[in-house]
Amino acid sequence: MPRRRSEPRPAASDRRRAARTARPAASERSMTSRRPMEPRDLARIRFVSDPQISPDGARVAFVVTQLSEARDEYLSNIWMVDVTGGEPRRFTTGPKRDTAPRWSPDGVRLAFVSERDTDKKPQLYVMRTDGGEPRRLTDLANGISDPVWSPDGTRLAFVARVGGWQEPESEHERKKSRPARVITSLKYRWNAEGFTYDRRPHVFVVSAEGGAPTQITDGDYADADPAWSPDGTQLAFVSARHATRDEDDQADVWLVSSAGGEPRRVTDTSGTASVPTFSPDGAEIAFARRVGANSVGDNVQLSAVPATGGAPRALAPSLDRSPAGPIRPIWCRDGRIVFPVEDRGDVVLYRIAAPSVATREGRDP
Numbered sequence: 001m002p003r004r005r006s007e008p009r010p011a012a013s014d015r016r017r018a019a020r021t022a023r024p025a026a027s028e029r030s031m032t033s034r035r036p037m038e039p040r041d042l043a044r045i046r047f048v049s050d051p052q053i054s055p056d057g058a059r060v061a062f063v064v065t066q067l068s069e070a071r072d073e074y075l076s077n078i079w080m081v082d083v084t085g086g087e088p089r090r091f092t093t094g095p096k097r098d099t100a101p102r103w104s105p106d107g108v109r110l111a112f113v114s115e116r117d118t119d120k121k122p123q124l125y126v127m128r129t130d131g132g133e134p135r136r137l138t139d140l141a142n143g144i145s146d147p148v149w150s151p152d153g154t155r156l157a158f159v160a161r162v163g164g165w166q167e168p169e170s171e172h173e174r175k176k177s178r179p180a181r182v183i184t185s186l187k188y189r190w191n192a193e194g195f196t197y198d199r200r201p202h203v204f205v206v207s208a209e210g211g212a213p214t215q216i217t218d219g220d221y222a223d224a225d226p227a228w229s230p231d232g233t234q235l236a237f238v239s240a241r242h243a244t245r246d247e248d249d250q251a252d253v254w255l256v257s258s259a260g261g262e263p264r265r266v267t268d269t270s271g272t273a274s275v276p277t278f279s280p281d282g283a284e285i286a287f288a289r290r291v292g293a294n295s296v297g298d299n300v301q302l303s304a305v306p307a308t309g310g311a312p313r314a315l316a317p318s319l320d321r322s323p324a325g326p327i328r329p330i331w332c333r334d335g336r337i338v339f340p341v342e343d344r345g346d347v348v349l350y351r352i353a354a355p356s357v358a359t360r361e362g363r364d365p
Contacts, residue, residue, distance in 0.1 A: 043067045050100065054107045054129075058083060061091065061101035061110060078112055080129075092134070097122070100146070103129075105153040109208070111137075113145060124158055126208060137206050138213055141166055142199055146225065149208075150232045150258070157205050157226040157235055157258070162215070164199035186246045196222075203237050205258060216260050221245075223254075225275050227328070229282050229307075233258055236276040236285055236307075242269050248293040253285055253305065266309045271295060273303075273312075275328040279335070283307055286315070286329050286337055302329060302339055302352070315352050 043066070051062040060083060065076040076097040081088040092098040094116040102111045110129050113122045121143025127134040138144050142161035149156055165179065181195065188197035203226045206213040216235060217223045225238045235258050240251040253273045256263040266285060267273055272295060276287040289303040289312055290296070300322035303312040315337065323329065324347045329339035337352040 040069075043069045052101050052103055053083070054103050055105060056107055059129075061103065063099050063101065065097075078110070091129075092127070102147050102149055102156075104149055104208070105151060109153075111147045111149065111156055111208075113147065124156065124206065126156075135210065137208070137210055140213070144204070145201075148226055148228060150205075150228050151230055152232055154208055155205050155232075155258070156208060157203060157216070157228065158213075159201050159224055159226065160204050160213075161196070161199040161201045162218070203235060203256070205235075214260060216256055216258070217263060225326075225328075227276050227278060227285075228258070229278050230280060231282060234282075234307075236266070236278065237263075238273050238276065238287075239263070241265070244293075249290075249296055250293055253287055255307065264309070266307065267305055268311050270312070275326055277328050277331055278307070279304075279331050280333050286331055287312075288323050288325055288329070289314075300325065302337070316350075319350070 045066070047065040049063045049065065051060050053060055059080050061078055061080050063076050064079050065074050068075050076099050077090055077094060078092040078098050078101045079088045080091045091110070092112065092114070094114050096115040098112055098114045098116070100113040104111070108129060109126050111124060111126050114125045114134070115122050117123070120139070121141065122145065123136055123140070124138040124144050124147055125134040125136050137156070140160050142164060144158045144160045147156050147158045183197055185197055189195050200220060200222055202218055202223050203216040204213040205216055217237065221239050221241050223237050223239045227236045229236070234255050237254055237256070238251050239254050242250065249272050250269055251272050251274070252269055253266040253276045254263040255266055271289050271291040274288045276285050278285055283306065284304050285307055286302065286304045288300050290298050290300055292298065299320065301314045302316055302323050303314050305312045321341045321343050324340040324342045327340050329337050331337050339350055340347050341350045
């Protein structure tokens with residue numbers, strides 16, 4: 001707790017008293033101009049999210065979301081602004097939702113997820129950052145999420161759900177009864193997604209020039225958070241593939257060839273892993289982790305594990321605050337890790353300057 005002063009400083013007290021005496025009119029105007037929030041105000045609020053800095057550090061792409069009263073739904077587009085300031089400019093003009101902007105390593109193109117085709121699920125698009133028309137790279141029945149560029153900019157990894165019942169195209173078939181659901185797992189349904197037991201998310205890779213995507217992972221598992229190794233030969237991802245996955249909340253970091261193949265478990269099934277990221281030399285993987293079989297609500301630790309596998313180690317064990325998910329930690333070229341932390345209602349940046357030492361970026365309030 002901050003230290004309490006034994007008595008206020010006279011100068012500060014005098015200034016506050018003088019301010020209250022000298023500005024009654026301004027205070028009264030402020031009180032009379034205030035009003036309770038009304039439902040119509042929701043359409044005036046713009047939500048800014050998912051800022052992404054360009055590789056040259058000159059621009060920021062971000063998502064702006066606003067409620068459309070006419071359509072009674074939230075719409076999103078991608079905007080850009082120079083890091084030096086200036087007027088933000090709209091980058092996409094999709095009719096529904098454009099999200100997840102991701103710069104190519106050379107900064108020439110921007111990948112994003114869009115629902116611009118109203119009869120389709122969200123798909124992956126690529127567009128030049130100097131303008132032009134977006135080009136669609138995927139056309140998958142269940143849509144895609146979480147796009148990530150390969151280090152050389154030739155491919156993108158993403159997550160897509162596979163399988164599930166699809167509504168028939170013909171009116172005659174749509175009139176028939178839907179097949180019965182046969183559920184054999186406890187985690188078969190999620191809020192805002194509905195029944196997911198027969199639509200498992202898996203990792204895919206697609207060429208940045210287009211073509212058929214390649215499914216990299218499969219099986220009756222849920223895979224998430226793909227991350228490329230620095231040489232582009234492997235993908236790290238998070239998955240719960242242990243026998244008791246229906247009974248606990250644990251998930252491991254796994255590795256798989258970016259061309260496909262049998263995944264290899266990296267962590268030791270001792271907690272819940274998320275948002276893995278490789279060190280610059282590819283030797284280690286940092287990730288967010290909660291320790292224990294059922295650790296929902298516990299503090300999250302920033303941890304690391306050798307890419308060859310082993311027991312995770314906490315990088316900042318004395319830090320009593322959680323990294324802010326689902327933002328990935330950033331492993332810098334000099335070996336330091338920058339990561340966001342939830343702190344008293346705010347999100348601030350910390351960095352790992354050395355093993356087990358966390359330093360807050362900027363100045364403490």
